[in-house]
Amino acid sequence: MGKIVAVTGNEACAQALKQINPDVCAAYPITPATDLMQRFSGFVNDGKVDTELVLVESEHSAMSACIGAAAAGGRVATATSSQGLALMWEMLYIAAGSRLPIIMPLVNRALSAPLNIHGDHSDGMGARDTGWIQIYSENAQEAYDNLIQSFRIAEHLDIRTPAMVCMDGFIVSHSIERVEYIDDADVKNFVGKFQAVHPLLDLDNPKSYGPLILTDLYHEYKRAQHEVMTKVPKVALEVAADFEKMTGRKYGLFETYRLEDAEIAIVVMSSAAGTTKDIIDEYRDKGIKAGLLKPRLFRPFPYLEIADALKHVKAIAVLDRADSFGGYGPLFMEISGAVMSMDTKPAMINKIFGLGGRDYLPDQAEQVLDELVKIAKTGKVENVKEYIGVRE
Amino acid sequence: MSKKFWETLPQGSVVLEAGSSAKFKTGAWRSMRPKWTEENCIQCMFCWIYCPDMAVKVTAEGKRENFDYDYCKGCGICALECPGKKGKKAIVMEEEGK
Numbered sequence: 001m002g003k004i005v006a007v008t009g010n011e012a013c014a015q016a017l018k019q020i021n022p023d024v025c026a027a028y029p030i031t032p033a034t035d036l037m038q039r040f041s042g043f044v045n046d047g048k049v050d051t052e053l054v055l056v057e058s059e060h061s062a063m064s065a066c067i068g069a070a071a072a073g074g075r076v077a078t079a080t081s082s083q084g085l086a087l088m089w090e091m092l093y094i095a096a097g098s099r100l101p102i103i104m105p106l107v108n109r110a111l112s113a114p115l116n117i118h119g120d121h122s123d124g125m126g127a128r129d130t131g132w133i134q135i136y137s138e139n140a141q142e143a144y145d146n147l148i149q150s151f152r153i154a155e156h157l158d159i160r161t162p163a164m165v166c167m168d169g170f171i172v173s174h175s176i177e178r179v180e181y182i183d184d185a186d187v188k189n190f191v192g193k194f195q196a197v198h199p200l201l202d203l204d205n206p207k208s209y210g211p212l213i214l215t216d217l218y219h220e221y222k223r224a225q226h227e228v229m230t231k232v233p234k235v236a237l238e239v240a241a242d243f244e245k246m247t248g249r250k251y252g253l254f255e256t257y258r259l260e261d262a263e264i265a266i267v268v269m270s271s272a273a274g275t276t277k278d279i280i281d282e283y284r285d286k287g288i289k290a291g292l293l294k295p296r297l298f299r300p301f302p303y304l305e306i307a308d309a310l311k312h313v314k315a316i317a318v319l320d321r322a323d324s325f326g327g328y329g330p331l332f333m334e335i336s337g338a339v340m341s342m343d344t345k346p347a348m349i350n351k352i353f354g355l356g357g358r359d360y361l362p363d364q365a366e367q368v369l370d371e372l373v374k375i376a377k378t379g380k381v382e383n384v385k386e387y388i389g390v391r392e
Numbered sequence: 393m394s395k396k397f398w399e400t401l402p403q404g405s406v407v408l409e410a411g412s413s414a415k416f417k418t419g420a421w422r423s424m425r426p427k428w429t430e431e432n433c434i435q436c437m438f439c440w441i442y443c444p445d446m447a448v449k450v451t452a453e454g455k456r457e458n459f460d461y462d463y464c465k466g467c468g469i470c471a472l473e474c475p476g477k478k479g480k481k482a483i484v485m486e487e488e489g490k
C-alpha cells in the first residue's frame with residue numbers, strides 16, 4: 001500500500017491536493033507557499049486534476065474567490081503564507097462565519113516588519129480568532145496526513161468550518177524528507193464525495209449569503225459558531241481513527257512524548273518538537289524525567305485533555321515560535337488556560353524562540369530543560385517570559 | 393431535549409427564502425413624509441428616477457401613482473427634484489404624524 005518518496009513538505013501537500021482533486025482552487029503566490037500551488041497548477045495544466053484554478057491578483061481576492069466557489073457548492077482549497085494570510089484577514093472571518101469548509105495549507109512564515117521570508121508562527125497565531133480550525137504539523141508526513149484528514153473534519157456536516165493546515169516555512173516546506181504517500185484510490189475513498197450544503201448554484205432554491213445581521217441575531221450566530229467548534233475534537237479523533245486504520249499512522253488532538261511519568265515538560269508545536277524529542281532522550285539517558293507535549297489541534301484548543309496529560313508535571317516550559325508583544329506567547333496563554341483547571345498547578349515558564357526562521361538548536365532545548373530541572377527542585381520561577389537563541 | 397433558539401438558526405446565516413427583503417418595511421424609519429398632489433404633477437418621472445428605495449409606484453401604463461409608504465424612508469430627494477407645475481410643487485415634505 002502507498003509509496004515511499006523523498007519530497008518536500010510543499011510537494012507532499014500538492015500531492016495531497018492532487019489526490020483530493022478539489023472543484024476550485026484560487027491562489028496567489030507567496031513565499032514559501034508559492035511552490036505548493038505552483039506544483040498544483042502544474043497538475044491542473046497537465047490535466048491530472050479537474051480543478052478550476054482561479055489566478056487572482058491578491059490573497060484578499062484568492063480568499064474571496066474561494067468563498068464564492070464554496071458558497072456555490074464546490075470543494076475548495078487554497079494555500080498561503082505570512083503577508084498573504086494577513087491580507088486575507090477580513091475574508092477569513094467571512095469564510096468561517098458563513099460556514100464554508102475551505103481548506104488551506106498555511107506555510108508558516110514571519111510577518112513584516114522587518115521583512116523576512118522564513119518560518120515562524122506569527123501568521124497562524126494572528127488568525128487564531130478567525131473561526132478557522134487550525135492544525136499544526138511537525139514534518140512533511142504530518143502535513144500530508146493532516147491535509148487529507150482536514151477535508152473530512154472541515155466538511156463533516158456537524159462542522160462545516162474552514163481549516164488551516166500549518167507547517168513550518170522552509171524548515172518543512174522546502175526540506176526533502178521521507179514521506180509515505182497513500183494510494184490515489186484510498187485517498188479518494190477516505191475523503192469521500194463532497195456534500196454541498198445550501199449551494200448557490202441550486203437555482204431552484206434561491207438563497208442569499210452574507211446578510212446584515214444586527215443586534216437582534218448576531219450574538220446568537222456567534223454562539224452557534226462557538227458550539228460548532230466544541231464538536232471539532234470528537235470529529236477530529238473519529239477521522240484520525242479511520243486514518244489510522246488506513247495507514248497505521250496514529251494522530252490525536254496532541255502528541256505526547258515520554259510524558260507519562262515526566263516531572264518536567266516542554267510544550268512546543270511543529271518542527272521544533274522533533275529536535276526537542278532528541279534532547280529529551282538524552283536527558284532521559286541521564287536519568288532526568290523529561291517529556292514533551294506537542295499540540296496538533298490549536299483551534300479549537302483541547303484545554304481539558306491537555307490539562308489531563310500535564311497534571312502530574314512539576315514544571316512546564318512553553319516554547320512559542322511567535323510573540324504577543326506586551327503579553328505572553330500565544331501558546332503559553334493557551335497552556336495557562338489549560339492549567340487553570342488543575343488542582344495542583346505546575347510552575348510555568350515561557351520561551352520565545354526561532355522568530356524569522358532563527359534556528360532552534362539542541363543547546364536551546366538543553367538550556368530550557370536545565371532551567372526546568374532547577375524550577376522543579378525549588379519551585380521558584382525567576383522570569384516567566386524570556387527570549388532564547390537571541391544574540392546578546 | 394428541545395433545541396435552544398440559537399440552534400435553530402440556518403447555518404452560516406444563509407437566507408433560505410428568496411425575496412424576503414420585501415418583508416423588511418423600511419418605511420417605519422420615516423420622520424418626514426412626502427405628500428403628492430396629483431394636480432401639480434406633470435408626470436416627468438423625476439421622483440421615480442431619483443428615489444433610492446423604489447418607493448414611487450408606477451402603473452403598467454407608466455403613469456405615476458402615489459408613494460409606497462411601506463418602503464419610503466422620507467429622504468426628501470423626490471420633493472427636492474420635483475419641478476411641479478407653474479411654480480407649484482407636486483411633492484412636499486410634511487412631518488410624520490401630523
